[in-house]
Amino acid sequence: MLHNMSLSANGVPQARLYGRRRTHGLTLLQLRCFQEYSPEAVQARIADVFEQKVFLGVYLEIGFGNGEHLLEQAMTHPRAAFIGAEPFENGFVQAHQRAACLPNLFLYKGDVRSLLPLLPSASLDGVYMLFPDPWPKRRHQKRRLMDSSFLEALTVLLKSGGEMRFATDQLEYAAEVIRLIEASPNWSWKAQEPRASYDSASQLCNGTAKTLKVFSEHAFSLARPLSWPITRYERKAWRCGRICCYLSAIYKT
Template sequence: MTSRPPDTPLRPIRTFGRTGGRALSARQQALVDELLPGLTVPVGEDGALDPHALFVRLGPVCLEIGFGGGEHLLEQARRAPDTGFIGCEPFIEGMAKALTGVQEHGLDNVRLWMDDARLLMAALADASVDQAYILFPDPWPKKKQQKRRLIQPDFLDALHRILSVGARVRFATDVVSYADEALARFTAHGGFAWLAESADDWRVRPADHVPTRYEAKRLGDCEPVWFDFRVL
């Protein structure tokens, strides 16, 4: 039996499922091999990375955690060319789709991270992100799996650290138990103000949202729920 070297940090509990599936096409594999290295966020010392320095235009920076097939990330980046978008997705097929879109649309305001988002977040400087999206994260619906859900107190601490005061966070899910749990944890944290004023604010899809293929599959046990927060 071997032990972990004392200077090796513990990797956080995994919050996502498999990261690979069907084989990539030749074009997708070429994009992963050739385009992704230049777009990958250079993670280094904890708290040292100013994400604004990753982009040519010095506008706001938005972080999307778990972008799936990239539909939302790419369209938001296309709509807001002066905003820098950082997308995190450990699933290689989703990353390949995003790379295809980046190339096809000539997007120069997208940077990518193909690993656990929490590793990237640890590298980001305090108050350096202006908006965050967490849309339909893995719900881990079985009771024994729910410790793997992304929205945990320590994750919210890390998210709050990297967001600027007044930054917005959007969380969406189509699983009742996750909606209840996530809202309770966000509101209990103390650093996030829930912006809902009526039921429509969380029942109706936001006007600026970009629908994704995941939503169309209707895999959850309820209609999508949308929670928007402001960072205090």
Template sequence: MNDPATIRRLYGRRQGHKLREGQAALVEELLPKVEVPADGALDAHRLFGDDRPLRLEIGFGAGEHLAAQATTAPEVGFIGCEPFLNGVVGALGHVREKALANVRLHMGDALTVIERLPDAALDAVYLLHPDPWRKARHAKRRMVNHGPLDLIAAKLKPGAEFRLGTDDPTYCRWAMMVMARRHDFTWIARHPGDFLGRPADWPETRYERKARRHGHEVWYFRYLRG
């Protein structure tokens, strides 16, 4: 297994269908107001003007989970990272509709944001349905690899939570293998129901519903930072 210090994702296209006029306006008008600063060190005070707790989502899709978490915990600052423009537009729609002042967005590689945060800065990291990169020769591109996990571990507070959701059997087996080798995360699972059923505070996403419609099993992994 290839475990460089950090592994940069290769995303391919960053935009799908052409944006409608209203969507383009969101990008032009709202994104600059909620965008993570492009450079320099990051912390809660720079992002939100105070010392609130921080949580980060890697690859937020259309933003349903991010928005639901932010709505439930308005006192927490949420950082969402997503490389695809259409996903960012979806999240911006939620931010506008729900008037979410506690969300900051980054269109690009999550690792470039995570590495700019102080150590032990995050209360939680969410990685839901990441690209499985199913071919063996592409395994090094998976986010669940020791390089990215080293960085995530460094930025999580002791006792903070790392959540991983997947409906891909290959990724499920890979993640269990990689995480079992680590001593800085403890898997919160005592019986199969702990990772086969979605926790009550884990909002369902559009992608997850689609996976279940196609008959896929979904696995919910929760780890605590040691």
């Protein structure tokens, strides 16, 4: 079951998409690029990724924004395929313009929840959900994309041994994801990887322990993994002095 349901014109339940689709105007050329991303064309391209079996691994990024992380991953790992979903049109065209020279990059313009049914079960080696819309106000928290049903939809698509990376600057959101992961016997935390030293992590954990007890055991997640390409939103969060949390979990059937 997907959350945030609304009804489409023909009465079929649809997941509702919150957040802005466009913040400023697009040129005619930019608008024209959307023609390449008709649902049929994208469906055929994605089917190809799995039928050709030429890629050493397939990874999905949910909400890639302007595409910094997705493009860097695709450039660094040319033998793996990277699929990215993003409904925000200004970000999408930025990524599109730089994607032309990357044959292992596949963009989907729209809500990732309409992409998921196009992906075969147990087909993904990794899923990246980096700084999803945080919806910090209590009354908006039900708009958050990650919840138990969304996580369940992802687990259907992940291979056994597949990784999910989740990052956010909303520690309550991170704590909720930690709870979801720990509630399932099929998930385990990835062994710690090299992370930037973050001197005040333990101090911060002590400070937030009253409200976020969960971080007393997850202090390491407040230090940045060195191998993760930095995203635009993340850069801004750090510039504004917000603490970010980086989770990496492995799914095993």
